[in-house]
Amino acid sequence: MKNKQINTARGAALKTLDQVLQNGAYSNLQLNQNLKSSQLSEVDKRLATNLVYGVLQHKLTLEYWLTPFIKGKKIESWVKTLLLMSIYQYRYLDRVPDWAVTNESIELAKQLGNPGTRRFVTGVLHAILRQGLGDVNAIVDPIKQRSVEFSLPQWLVDELIKQYGQPTADAIFKAVNEPARVSLRVNEAKTTIPQAIAVLKEQGVEVEPSQVAKAGLVVKSGDVVNTDAFMQGLVTIQDESAMLAVESMAVNPADQVLDACAAPGGKTVQIAAALDKKRGGSVTALDIHAHKIKLIEKNAQRLGVADRVHACQLDARKADEKFEDGQFDKILVDAPCSGIGLLRRKPEIRYDKKLSDSQNLHKIQLAILNAVAPKLKKGGIMTYSTCTILQQENDGTVQAFLAAHPEFRLLKTQTARTLKNARTGATLTILPSDYGSDGFFISNLQRL
Known part of the structure; x- marks a missing residue:
């Protein structure tokens, strides 16, 4: 692809997608960087965002549809991405006419490639419009069929069906391809929930209270990041499910708390908001990287x-080097x-993971819990949480820890809105299909 700045929504999306798919860039960071350096209108920025996340979410489906039209042909990576982006628009963007998609894509091929590239893209797109896209339901193997339909690797489809059963797994598959909503946590160290809602409204941001987290707000419209409310720290961006780990800890104002895997610090500052410096409350936040500190x-x-926050560069598995046994009232292990x-x-992380990654992470999680557990006071609570829904990293890790630590017992995880309180197990798993929030796992372990 020619190193040329194309100041259109589709140009920005194509550049971002190529950087993510070819160079392993993080979609959110790369997109933000590219949009910030562009001259695009807010409408075009929204289109570019839709294209980037849409193509990444549906990549395996789009490749299934594209393959018959490019079989045996060697094409540059950006040209393939341009074709995937075109198919995404044909199939998923109802308000954009096919002719507009085709014209824009051919124009991009012309500007970024050579005349041969333009002719190739023109031919493929016209063939797609003539012949139509393949039927994913024609795939006989049920695991492969769901893999293609929901654009998830086959190992993950298989694993989630085994762990949750077909109906629940299908609901998860569908939910992870829905648009993510923006949610905020009200910083109750600085303001109240009603005051935050009022200030945001004045600044053009419409919100509604979260049904998941007590201090959560869901953004209905408006740009939060440029508001005074955000810049002055009245609110911070945090997913509703992610707020629940700290909510379940029931932090007291005078508590000494260890946040063992803290960066970027969303849960650290949530803990800190519940602490009172005058009464001796503090949170020690660990991370292995200096820039994350x-x-x-x-x-x-x-x-x-x-x-109330003491950030410290340390691998939590080396807690013995810095902390005394029985030093903390509460410990949060929001584990890798x-x-x-x-x-x-x-969406792009689904394509990089393997089942063995999850099994290896289970070992790291266990090592962190083993290292920090002695630093908890007797009677204290250690909260173990993850942002995964794979049971080997969740209940599997908790059970392995308890088997090696008879001095701990499992408590029932409680949240302010008593989520899923009728469940039989003590731990709490929030699935992406439950409330439209991220998938999350929370457990609370008490030292006897």
Whole structure:
């Protein structure tokens, strides 16, 4: 692809997709960077965002449809991405006429490639419009059929069906391809929920209370990041499910808390908002990377809780090097995980993961829990959470920890809105299909 700036929504989307698919860039960071450097209108930025996330979410489906039209042909990666993006628009964007999609795609091929590229793209798109797209229901193998229909790797389809059963798994498959909504946490260290709603409304942002998290708000319209409410730390962007781990901890104002896997600090500052510096409350936040420690500190400054936050560069598995046994009232282990609960928000991660990654992460999670457990006071609570829905990283890790630590017992995870309270198990799993929020797992372990 010629290194040429195309200042259109489709040009920005194509550039971003090529960087994500070919260079492994993170979709959210790369898209934000490209949109910030563009001259696009808000409408065009929304279209570019839709195209990027739509193509990433439906990539395997789009490739299934494209394959018969390019079979045996060697094409550059960006040309394939342009064709996938075109098919996505034909199939999923009802308001954009096919002729407009075709013309825009041919124009991009002309500007970014050579005359041969333009002719090739023109021929493929016209053939697609003439012949139509293949029927995914014609795939006989049920695992492969769902893999293609929902654009999920076959191992993940198979694993989720085994763990949750067919009906629940199908609901998950559908949910992870729906658009992610923006949610906020009200920073109750600085304001109240009614005040935050009123201030946001004044600044052109319409919200409604979350049905998932007590301090959560769901954005209906408006750009939050450029509001005074966000910049002054009255609210912060956080998924509703992600708020529940700290909510379940029932932090007391004078607690000494360890956040063992803290970056970028969303849960650290949530813990800090419940603490009172004058009464000795503080949270120690760990991460292995220096630049992420700075990120935690920056978050704490913006939200006005820096006096209660001590960020420290340390691998939680080396907790013995820094902390005394029985030092903390509460410990949060929001552990490194496969992130399968975040597929709606980070669609590209589904293509990079393998089942063995999840099994290896289980070992790391267990090592972190083993290392920090002695640092908890007797009677104290250790909250273990992940943003995955794979049971080997969730209940599997908890059960393995309990088997090795008879001095701990499992408590029932409680949330302010008593979510899924009729469940039989003590741990809480929020599926992407439950409330339209991210998938999340929370458990609470008490030291006896």
